[in-house]
Amino acid sequence: MNVILLNDEIISKENASINIEDRGYQFGDGVYEVIRIYNGNFFELEGHYDRLKRSASEIHIDLPFDRATFQTKVNELRSTNNVENGHLYMQVSRGIAPRNHPFPAKSEPVLVAYTTEYATNDTPPPGRAMFTEDIRWLRCDIKSLNLLGNVLAKEESKKQGYDEAIFHRGETVTEGSSTNVFMVKDQTLYTHPANNYILDGITRRTILDAAKGAGITIVEEPFTKTQLLESDEVFISSTTQEVRPIIEVSGNTIGTGRMGDVTAILQKEFKKRLPNNK
Secondary structure, eight states, rough: OOOEEETEEEGGGOOOOOOBBBHHHOOOEEEEEEEEEETEEEEHHHHHHHHHHHHHHHTTTTOOOOOOHHHHHHHHHHHHOSSSSSSEEEEEEEEEEEOOOSSOOOOEEEEEEEEESSSSOOOOOOOEEEEEEOOSOOTTTSSSSSOHHHHHHHHHHHHHSSSEEEEEEEEEEEEESEEEEEEEEEEEEEOOSSTSSSOOOOHHHHHHHHHHHTTOOESSSOEEEEHHHHHHEEEETTTTTEEEEEEEETTETTSSHHHHHHHHHHHHHHHTTTEEEE
């Protein structure tokens, strides 16, 4: 059955519609989350709710549901669609109002959520990335609907034959167009700190916890393009790609040109944390 969640109702996809004056449609005025489903269970559902609530709060939207209602509704949606492996996409806009840049005096947030299925839960194979200047806004910590900068970077990387675009501000590496970026040097794991320049990924948090558990030294501080190119290993992370090795960046081979030992350990440790996959 193919149904979606619209506000507090689960309805057929064919009967769903979005008002032309929805501010999410006209301004990108809203926030979103993507939540992975493994073996009929959501991965890090609490963490995704907390991040959605924080993003909404940062742009002055009050979520139209509490934690318990959120959990009940998304589980009902997953169950009704009978999704065992896939993901749930959810967005919350500020609501419907005549088009005007300032916030409307009164509007009700609009929630839309749907599920998709994956044919496999396999992690994508080692990939290649390219550098691109990060000219997006300075609140990348908000998971905003405004993704055009990310889309353009991803499209350019695709045209150039790469799998991902790695953003940098000047010489400092920030994140990928839809991922977080990590590098390994002398068995130490480096990643940009979770500030306004990057989105603090749920998968990123899980990887850092896994690294601590595995006794891997972690350094959360900015690093440069040169440092990344001279590193022993590079990998990216996201809800959909999990822990994916990057073996080439802008024509430069990373390390041995194969997945490194630390990345392999973190792939394995991440898999252990997935629902019903101990």
